[in-house]
Amino acid sequence: MIQINHLRKGFGTHEVLRDVSLVLRPGSIHGLVGANGAGKTTLINCLYGLTTDYRGEVHETSGLPVRPNTGLLPYEPWFYPKLTGREYVEFCLQVRRQPPANLDAWNQLLELPLDQYAEEYSAGMKKKLALLALLVQNFRYLILDEPFNGLDLSANLLLKEILLRLRVQGTGILLTSHLLSALTEIADEITVLSGGTVQRHYQATEFGSLADDLLDTLHQQKLMQLRALLP
Numbered sequence: 080m081i082q083i084n085h086l087r088k089g090f091g092t093h094e095v096l097r098d099v100s101l102v103l104r105p106g107s108i109h110g111l112v113g114a115n116g117a118g119k120t121t122l123i124n125c126l127y128g129l130t131t132d133y134r135g136e137v138h139e140t141s142g143l144p145v146r147p148n149t150g151l152l153p154y155e156p157w158f159y160p161k162l163t164g165r166e167y168v169e170f171c172l173q174v175r176r177q178p179p180a181n182l183d184a185w186n187q188l189l190e191l192p193l194d195q196y197a198e199e200y201s202a203g204m205k206k207k208l209a210l211l212a213l214l215v216q217n218f219r220y221l222i223l224d225e226p227f228n229g230l231d232l233s234a235n236l237l238l239k240e241i242l243l244r245l246r247v248q249g250t251g252i253l254l255t256s257h258l259l260s261a262l263t264e265i266a267d268e269i270t271v272l273s274g275g276t277v278q279r280h281y282q283a284t285e286f287g288s289l290a291d292d293l294l295d296t297l298h299q300q301k302l303m304q305l306r307a308l309l310p
């Protein structure tokens with residue numbers, strides 16, 4: 080299990096995360112929601128070790144180092160110029176000294192033109208390629224920043240099914256989404272970040288009240304203004 084304890088991170092005088100604690104359990108899907116700028120990506124960067132100048136603690140409770148055991152899907156995947164999709168995935172495997180993977184079998188699902196340059200892919204295809212590079216590796220944990228965003232309908236449905244199956248195999252998955260239904264359909268727990276802290280943590284049995292709570296707490300004033308504009 081990965082534990083984040085009392086995480087604090089700011090940029091200059093702007094305190095983005097103030098005392099955030101959460102856990103990512105093996106074999107479970109943990110959704111992370113929050114308004115634009117709430118600090119989700121900042122939290123992910125601390126968790127994955129892309130940011131190290133934070134206060135608080137991030138550790139894997141059985142002593143495994145987090146980074147080598149965790150796959151990250153960034154919000155906007157980036158690829159080296161003049162690498163084909165296939166070369167990109169092979170590069171990822173070589174860097175982690177992983178054996179050649181079942182790339183073509185996985186790609187029968189994602190249907191990417193693997194022999195084209197990755198930088199020439201569409202935004203959705205880039206996201207699929209970054210996902211493909213994670214799926215062919217055997218990560219214990221996955222951190223997925225807006226994985227559904229930009230994927231076509233069929234890839235969205237497929238990804239949900241893949242995540243559910245990975246959960247059964249014991250993978251711990253942390254994912255962000257601005258589409259609440261995408262999370263409530265598959266997550267076991269959801270953490271709401273607001274004002275730099277955990278506003279509330281919901282178990283699956285409490286998801287029924289989540290949408291109303293979010294509307295109440297985050298948007299009540301805006302809803303009143305909307306009613307004035309569109310009675």
Ligand SMILES: Nc1ncnc2c1ncn2[C@@H]1O[C@H](COP(=O)(O)OP(=O)(O)OP(=O)(O)O)[C@@H](O)[C@H]1O
Pocket residue numbers: 090095113114115116117118119120121122
């Ligand atoms: N490198 C940086 N330098 C200064 N401020 C930053 C930096 N990165 C993020 N921030 C600030 O930290 C806050 C949180 O940003 P972050 O990207 O973590 O939010 P988010 O919850 O992922 O938002 P979104 O839903 O829009 O992706 C924002 O106010 C942002 O401007």
